[in-house]
Amino acid sequence: MVKYTIKRLLQTLVTVLIVATIVFLLMRMLPTDYFFTEDQLMKLTPEQKQEQLEAAGLTDPVGEQLIRFYGQILRFDFGESRRIQSGVDVVKVIGSKFTVSMRLGCTALVISLFVGVFIDIIQTINKDKLLDHIGTGYTIFVNAVPSLVSYSLVLVFGSTVLGLPSLYSTRNPGPSSILPVVCLSLASIAHYALWTRRYMVDELNKDYIKLARVKGMSFNSIMVKHVFKNAFVPLVQYIPTSFLYTIGGSLLVERFFSVPGMGPLLNDAIIRYDVNVVQTLAIIYGTMGTVGVFLGDVLMMLLDPRIKLVGKGETR
Amino acid sequence: MKKNNDDLFRFVEYSAEAAERTGYSDYSYWKSVFQNFLKKKSAVVMAFIFFGLVIFSFIALAIGKYDYAELLTDSALAFQAPNGEFWFGTDNLGRDYWCQVWFAAQTSIKLAIIVALGECFVGVTIGCLWGYVRVLDRPLTEIYNVINNIPMIIYMTLIALLIGQSFTVMAISLICFGWLPMARNVRNLVLMYRDREYNLASRCLGTPVWRVLVKNILPYLISIIILRLALSIPSTIALESTLSYLGLGLGIDTPSLGILLRNARNYFLDYPYLLIFPAVIVSLITITFYLVGNAFSDAADPRNHV
Numbered sequence: 001m002v003k004y005t006i007k008r009l010l011q012t013l014v015t016v017l018i019v020a021t022i023v024f025l026l027m028r029m030l031p032t033d034y035f036f037t038e039d040q041l042m043k044l045t046p047e048q049k050q051e052q053l054e055a056a057g058l059t060d061p062v063g064e065q066l067i068r069f070y071g072q073i074l075r076f077d078f079g080e081s082r083r084i085q086s087g088v089d090v091v092k093v094i095g096s097k098f099t100v101s102m103r104l105g106c107t108a109l110v111i112s113l114f115v116g117v118f119i120d121i122i123q124t125i126n127k128d129k130l131l132d133h134i135g136t137g138y139t140i141f142v143n144a145v146p147s148l149v150s151y152s153l154v155l156v157f158g159s160t161v162l163g164l165p166s167l168y169s170t171r172n173p174g175p176s177s178i179l180p181v182v183c184l185s186l187a188s189i190a191h192y193a194l195w196t197r198r199y200m201v202d203e204l205n206k207d208y209i210k211l212a213r214v215k216g217m218s219f220n221s222i223m224v225k226h227v228f229k230n231a232f233v234p235l236v237q238y239i240p241t242s243f244l245y246t247i248g249g250s251l252l253v254e255r256f257f258s259v260p261g262m263g264p265l266l267n268d269a270i271i272r273y274d275v276n277v278v279q280t281l282a283i284i285y286g287t288m289g290t291v292g293v294f295l296g297d298v299l300m301m302l303l304d305p306r307i308k309l310v311g312k313g314e315t316r
Numbered sequence: 317m318k319k320n321n322d323d324l325f326r327f328v329e330y331s332a333e334a335a336e337r338t339g340y341s342d343y344s345y346w347k348s349v350f351q352n353f354l355k356k357k358s359a360v361v362m363a364f365i366f367f368g369l370v371i372f373s374f375i376a377l378a379i380g381k382y383d384y385a386e387l388l389t390d391s392a393l394a395f396q397a398p399n400g401e402f403w404f405g406t407d408n409l410g411r412d413y414w415c416q417v418w419f420a421a422q423t424s425i426k427l428a429i430i431v432a433l434g435e436c437f438v439g440v441t442i443g444c445l446w447g448y449v450r451v452l453d454r455p456l457t458e459i460y461n462v463i464n465n466i467p468m469i470i471y472m473t474l475i476a477l478l479i480g481q482s483f484t485v486m487a488i489s490l491i492c493f494g495w496l497p498m499a500r501n502v503r504n505l506v507l508m509y510r511d512r513e514y515n516l517a518s519r520c521l522g523t524p525v526w527r528v529l530v531k532n533i534l535p536y537l538i539s540i541i542i543l544r545l546a547l548s549i550p551s552t553i554a555l556e557s558t559l560s561y562l563g564l565g566l567g568i569d570t571p572s573l574g575i576l577l578r579n580a581r582n583y584f585l586d587y588p589y590l591l592i593f594p595a596v597i598v599s600l601i602t603i604t605f606y607l608v609g610n611a612f613s614d615a616a617d618p619r620n621h622v
Contacts, residue, residue, distance in 0.1 A: 015461055015462065016465075018458075019466055023466060023470060026470065026474055029474065029478065030474065030478065031478075140603065140606060140607065141599075141603065143550070143606065144550045144605075144606035145550075145554075145598075145603065146553055146554035146557045146573065146598060148573070148574060148577055149557070149573075149577070149594075149598060152577060152591050152595060153591075155585075156584060159585055160588070251469060251558075251562065252561065252562065255561070256561075256581075266467060266473075267469055267473055267564070270469075270470065270474065271473065278470070282466065285465070285467050286466070290461075290465065
């Protein structure tokens with residue numbers, strides 16, 4: 001197990017390094033004009049521009065820059081932001097945004113887990129009855145309708161009928177984060193409900209359930225003791241990834257409600273040629289993706305001792 | 317013990333015609349796919365609604381009072397509620413909303429179909445090779461991991477900045493990143509089938525790789541491919557609207573769902589019709605297509621055939 005963990009973590013490290021390198025190279029493909037603000041572009045002479053670029057080390061050969069970049073990563077020095085917040089440490093810039101995203105994301109995650117599983121249990125109990133069809137209708141709606149449209153509907157309903165604020169504001173984060181959280185949970189509720197339902201229905205048709213019924217166990221205790229426990233195992237796999245992605249924030253939701261979170265940061269940083277911010281974010285996102293999958297596997301194994309990861313690497 | 321009743325066991329005379337009949341089956345794959353599909357009345361209705369909407373989007377543009385190419389901005393006419401002259405009202409610049417909405421619906425459908433077909437073609441080709449040719453497994457897995465772990469926003473922003481924004485660029489770049497899940501799915505399925513005995517036999521007999529893939533393995537995958545294809549149309553429409561809303565998708569002058577909603581974002585709290593018309597039309601298109609796709613892929617699964 002320890003050996004397996006170390007191997008997986010090393011693999012993660014390699015993937016993240018490759019991702020960082022590619023993002024680094026991609027960023028160097030941008031014309032250096034984006035380095036300057038529009039004002040500077042007009043006012044500065046070509047010599048002055050050249051000077052500034054040289055001072056930032058952007059005119060050196062790419063190989064040299066890359067080596068310097070690796071050195072920085074090894075020292076965990078991610079540099080300073082240049083245009084998002086001039087001269088502030090990248091870690092600080094990201095840190096301030098990250099708490100906002102994470103608070104919204106975690107609330108949404110908890111809500112969607114509970115509501116999703118709850119909806120699903122109701123659906124499974126009322127299989128093929130009205131409530132089941134309503135639940136299915138909801139999942140189809142969320143999956144098929146573009147999220148932009150459903151967010152807009154939530155926004156219009158929330159702000160005209162319920163009178164909730166339509167934009168996020170840092171001064172009263174409580175009420176103004178209701179709509180973003182609802183939007184964030186909308187899709188994942190459907191996701192959890194859909195998958196739990198599928199696993200639960202699969203599980204309900206198994207022989208051991210019949211045996212339990214024959215033994216005279218009540219339906220409720222079968223649901224709680226057997227079905228739910230077993231159906232939850234495959235779901236657990238996705239929880240770490242979704243949790244880690246809450247840190248990343250949702251670009252669309254945060255743009256839509258003007259939340260000052262992580263989501264739009266990446267896009268802004270690229271447009272403004274804030275190389276350090278982009279690279280750090282790429283490393284964060286890459287790590288989140290790979291570590292999330294790994295944690296999911298481990299969690300699944302802890303919950304279900306039948307699953308073994310060590311021998312799994314060989315696929316026939 | 318009962319006595320044997322000789323009447324019950326008689327030899328039947330050989331009849332060439334009867335023998336022929338038992339050996340003959342008029343099973344045809346696509347025919348039973350359609351038969352199964354037509355049995356589901358709700359799916360057929362959905363299919364009618366979908367095609368009706370697509371056809372109507374052309375009619376709507378023709379019967380509309382304004383032509384998209386000749387739309388004028390006239391601030392005096394801004395925010396007219398729907399009326400006899402402007403069937404869907406006007407937007408913030410006083411342009412007719414009817415023709416914008418239908419034009420956007422068409423753009424979205426066109427893009428979605430092109431992207432879905434492209435994704436499917438690239439995804440299936442690469443997925444088959446990835447699963448079947450063992451040498452390619454490692455490199456393709458690595459490529460998959462790397463592309464998949466870099467946020468799509470980076471690519472899309474860079475493409476928007478370096479190449480520009482247009483319908484073609486958008487379609488190509490969506491295909492370039494959309495084939496990944498399809499290829500992965502196909503690869504996992506190919507891995508399941510590649511070492512079955514009949515494929516082993518084919519390999520021993522010297523059948524070329526492409527033939528094994530196309531004739532032996534691909535037929536098993538058709539229902540999954542159709543399902544993916546069907547689901548990727550609604551999701552491409554969603555992705556297009558998201559990206560365009562963020563300013564990374566289609567250009568601002570190409571009307572599409574994302575652009576319309578982006579323009580309307582600041583106004584639709586006061587003028588809800590700016591949201592409702594495009595939302596209802598696009599939702600109808602995606603929901604009907606989603607349901608039709610699900611039903612069709614059920615029908616395409618040979619295990620559900622008689």
